[in-house]
Amino acid sequence: MPPKVLILRAPGTNCDLETAFAFERAGAVTERLHINRLLENPRQFADFQILCLPGGFSYGDDIAAGRILGSQIQSHLADQLQQFKAAGKLILGICNGFQILARTGNVLLDVDPQTGPEATLTFNRSGRFEDRWVQLGVRSTNCVFLQGIHEMYLPVAHAEGNFVCRDEATLARLGQQGRIALRYTPLKTSAGSTNATIVPAASDSGDDVPYPQNPNGSRGSVAGFCDSSGRVLGLMPHPERHIDPTHHPRWTRGEAKAVGDGLKLFENAVAYFK
């Protein structure tokens, strides 16, 4: 039985269709469900193995990106999500989905409720929305979604992806714990000469790459973040926008592979349930 993916929709969600397409191409069965339906009947969670919060502008990103939907989830669905996670299921937040996960703080990012959030996503240092492609290095060994992936080339498209930790010590600790699953890395040249190697997490917290390789100015070049179980991942780049070779910005230069880098992430999620 292929796993069932709940693609959560809310007013302003806009990457739901292509994200569902990517999951289906990876072999999953998907259902796009409106938040209102889920609030009416939260027990529906039990029917699914994977929860995906896709990209978009939930509630217009009014107040701040992901804030309102995050608040709604925290108020009404916190217990259900806790159970979902405890049952060994997977949660993926892409772009706005990551921002929403970040706002739900204690539920999804294993953050201590006493001290408040350890980290947030805020405005890009450039001060504006940007769509550009970035090189990513995987820095987690236990993240289910990233198994067997060392690097990815994916697009980002956001205004509020700047990962800010409460303090440097927190950033260093999160890095040591392998929670910083994805970092922006220097762009490979067209000739493809740079071979990405996995840098040990401990020495990793200070490796900021400059703008625009790090498109939003995140301290520690953080692009994706996972929980301690490795089953919850939030990332700013869009894996669903690089599954076809013609998604690659330089496919006409012969640089694309037969399959886009992002597909493997969805395949990993599906394979986890086999």
Add this chain to the structure above:
Amino acid sequence: MLWEVDIYPADGQPDRAGQRVAQEAADLGVAQNLSVATATGFLVEGQLTLAQAKHLAEHLLADRIVERTVVAAIGDAALMAAPLGKPVVVHVLPKPGVMDPVAQSALAAIADLQIPADAVRTFKKYWLAELPADRLRMLTSKLLANDAIEQVIVGPLPFDKLEFGAPYTFKLQTVAIDSLDDAGLMQLSRQGQLYLQLAEMQTIQARFRELGREPTDIELETIAQTWSEHCSHKTLAGRIAYRGPEGERTFKNMLKETIFAATDQLRKKWGEADWCVSVFKDNAGIVKFDAQHNVVFKVETHNHPSALEPYGGANTGLGGVIRDPLGTGMGAKPICNTNVFCFAPPDTAADQLPAGVLHPRRVMRGVVSGVRDYGNRMGIPTVNGAIYFDPRYLGNPLVYCGNVGILPCDQSFKQVLAEDYIVAIGGRTGRDGIHGATFSSAELTSESETLSGGAVQIGNAITEKMVLDVVLEARDRGLFHAITDCGAGGFSSAVGEMGEELGAVVWLDRVPLKYDGLNYTEIWISEAQERMVLSVGAEQWPEFEQLCQSEGVEATVIGQFVATGRLQLMYGAEEVGNLPMSLLHDGRPPVVRDAVYQPTAPQPLSEHPALSDYTGVLTKILGSLNVASKEWVIRQYDHEVQGGSVIKPLVGITNDGPSDAAVVRPILNSRRGLVISCGMNPNYGDFDTYHMAASAIDEALRNCVAVGADPKRIAILDNFCWGDCEKPETLGSLVRAALACHDLAVALGTPFISGKDSLNNEFRYATDDGQKRSIAIPPSLLISALGQVDDVSRCVTMDLKQPGSLLYLVGLTKDELGGSHFAQVESLTGGYVPQVDAGVANATFAAIHQAIQAGIIRACHDLSEGGLAVAAAEMAFAGGLGARIFLKQVPHTLDISQRATSILLFSESNTRFLCEVAAENMIAFEHAIGQVPHAVVGEVLAKPQLLIVGFDEAGAPAEPVDLLEIEHVVEADLADLKEAWQKPLRW
């Protein structure tokens, strides 16, 4: 209780809004080194406690890691604690009634937290150093706020409750028209903002005399809206007596006899193979795409609102045009946007602006942000566009917004049925956008802002996204019979058009309102955004209503279509209007307008010295605003959402070269693609609008063909933005352009499927010494093209790919530097404007397409602004590879003379492509190109330089001459050329 929540950047976090204000204040010369601290704020009214207000601030409104909050009852001293050295506080709030999406969302989110709040308002707070009063006024009016939509309060906020509107007491208004003389009629037309002409006012007067009564205010408004230029295109679809170089011609309906006629002629010729589905009828044109889907395309303008409030104008411009495909057929899904803007140069001196004109830099920033925020939030990729600069756009910037949609073939038509409910869905109706339709017929003046501020609006993209979601679902479930958008003229136009064949009764008191106090006429003509009108059968209504409810979209029955042939308007039990539909749609008196045109007599380009080195000129053209990189703009648009991106607007080795056109795959499991491109060149209009129009069509097509579109399947749109067409010369220049549109469309087999015009783009003002001035925009015809490719894997980009490849120039270079960028940067006048040889163009497009299909073109770029030299430079730096070009090899029609060098380098002759071809494909390429003029003009180099060998010196490339000895007319490092191209608009 009214609580104020101020949100400041936390210690150590940058104050970006403050930095931006300081930077822009310096840019505009308002203040150097302005010291400023900013906060965003919320006013929350309701029965909540301080603890609850603080909870809201910490958990909903602010981010505790990067922000800090001050929460207190309004008027509390804590809110007025000035940061060191910044004693002056300025509050900026949206004016009451102006759309405030954040406040709306915040109110809903607060309710979700079970905290009792009744109303929310947002504001911005600026703490400033002491400034002289006039400087402060300048800062607030030029930078911090826009009077059209915002109010400025210097000092503490002076109110203790939030008020929105006052209850409305019904009173029927009639307008005394019977006794008015001509002067009185015209006064009524102007003061009532009807903007109707005398003959039209006289017709209305006569019709009501026949009826033996005075019109009610709503009847007069309904007629004005329906007869407005915006809704009826009465000038171009009207009677015109034209005199031009072609001789004299009289038109009964100019558009029908030129542009529509061309499409009709093509469709007849194609017969069974006709691939147009619906043209010039619905809200957008429809053509076939694949066996299951049709595609629709529409481009609109939103010029006057964008002049007054660039963000809101452009925001609602894009929001409005997205509703066109959504309101076409039974509703098309929007799949990509295109946006073209025209501005005055951003370096215009701030102190030389006429009164009432916003600085072009501010206009550009506002317009780009407005389009960005709407398109990105809707989740529709913005894939194509262009920006043109000319000082004549100073008081009258142009904002063209376009949208492509896709719909199932069997959902391409709609029919309103008698007894269907008239259902309004989406945003509520407010006082915003009143008189937008008639206002677009008026010239802008320095007083436009005070007169027509109500025409300016802010959009709420998420409301429209929610509407989009339910419309597509309802369409697929078969829950309505017809749909249209609520655009200019509001309900009056939407219901008037849908009910044209039948008749309608409308219950205006049932329309959901944003706030109290609107009278029945305001409800009827409000252009509040994000609304659609549907015709829903009684049997469909329960499920339709349930669907809308489940997605949080408001849906209301506001009337019924009835087979009476009349438009009956009710407010409660009172009849406030009752007009025959025939008066609205056929009653307009025919006005014959005169049009004359005389193109500038052709003359040679003014004297300019022959240079031995043109590198400097090339660098100047690359850095000229029209040519310069628009990356700063493009990256702010999400151009990849929906997952179908194939050719992006930026291409090449570092993803930053200028693509000719965009390609998207709208169906994710199909390889079939859509190509979107555009063509425009206002400079040529100063010479001859016929050749300007022909060149724009050629440019749009060659951009499309350059990436791989099938030239036999390209549909185009026209958007005319012109000056005051009551002037015979101005109208004449437009008719001449329309004649070119007809001729080229027929000759190239390229149908126009939809279009739109915006006339009266003139700005009137008085100089400091009281002299009256007027600036008319240059004739600005945008041609937007929608092409198709069978298999996107055949598509080609413009960046050079492989050292050693041959560079072919396809097409003839002529002495056509009139209106060119060479003439512009060298300040030259005269010259011959580029023309189009349609026969050659047909053959060329077909040949290029064949070669692309055969996979033997590695890179292809059209030659446009700046000619061969610019095209070669762009291809080279986009690919990170050099090129050597021999001018002597260029196919041309010139007399051999010294002047040839500048012509060969920079002529903007149409229908030319520079193609990179691998040496082993030489024979195959030449076979594909056949009889079309072409030649190998150079080669791709590994070393990053552009070398152009001059006309006299060059040997044939095969000869073993010592290339180091050759004198180059252009010799430049790619890094320098690229920097010149990227620097001007790298904001």
